[in-house]
Amino acid sequence: MSRENEVGALGPLIGYHLRRASGAFASDFAAAVDGTGMRQVLIGILAVVEGTPGINQGAVGRVLGIKRANMVSLINEVVDAGLIGREVDASDRRAFSLTITEAGRAMLAECLARIEAHERRMLAGFTPAEKATLLDLLGRIERRVAPDFV
Known part of the structure; x- marks a missing residue:
C-alpha cells in the first residue's frame, strides 16, 4: 500500500504535506539549536x-x-541576553535603534553553522536545482499569503 493511500483524501493535499514537512523541519531544527538557548x-x-545595523524594532517585526x-x-x-544593543533612535525619539553585539555575532554564527548542518541533513537527497526550485515555490506561496513580509 502506498503512503498516499494510507492517508486517503489527504494524499493530494499540498497543505497536508507542507504541514508534515514543516513539522519534520521544526523538530530537527530544535534539535540542531538545542543548548544554545535560541529559538528560530x-x-x-x-x-x-x-x-x-541601526534598524528599529518595528522594522524588524515587519521584516x-x-x-x-x-x-x-x-x-x-x-x-x-546581551546579544542586541538598544538605544533611543536619534531621528525618532519614540523608537529604538538596534545593533548586534559581539556576543550576538558569535551566537548567530554558531546557530547558522548548526542550521546549515540541519539543512544539509534534511535536504541530503536534493540536487542544487531542486533546492532552488523548492525555495522558489515556497517563496511564491509566501508572497501570495503575506506580501508585506517578503
Missing part, C-alpha cells in the same frame, strides 16, 4: 539586526512578520 524567531531577529505586541518581549529577551 530570536535567530531571525539577530540576522536582521546584523544585516541592518519577520512578527506582531508589534510580541516584539517588545522578544527584543527584551535578546537585549537581556
Whole structure:
C-alpha cells in the first residue's frame, strides 16, 4: 500500500504535506539549536539586526512578520541576553535603534553553522536545482499569503 493511500483524501493535499514537512523541519531544527538557548524567531531577529545595523524594532517585526505586541518581549529577551544593543533612535525619539553585539555575532554564527548542518541533513537527497526550485515555490506561496513580509 502506498503512503498516499494510507492517508486517503489527504494524499493530494499540498497543505497536508507542507504541514508534515514543516513539522519534520521544526523538530530537527530544535534539535540542531538545542543548548544554545535560541529559538528560530530570536535567530531571525539577530540576522536582521546584523544585516541592518541601526534598524528599529518595528522594522524588524515587519521584516519577520512578527506582531508589534510580541516584539517588545522578544527584543527584551535578546537585549537581556546581551546579544542586541538598544538605544533611543536619534531621528525618532519614540523608537529604538538596534545593533548586534559581539556576543550576538558569535551566537548567530554558531546557530547558522548548526542550521546549515540541519539543512544539509534534511535536504541530503536534493540536487542544487531542486533546492532552488523548492525555495522558489515556497517563496511564491509566501508572497501570495503575506506580501508585506517578503
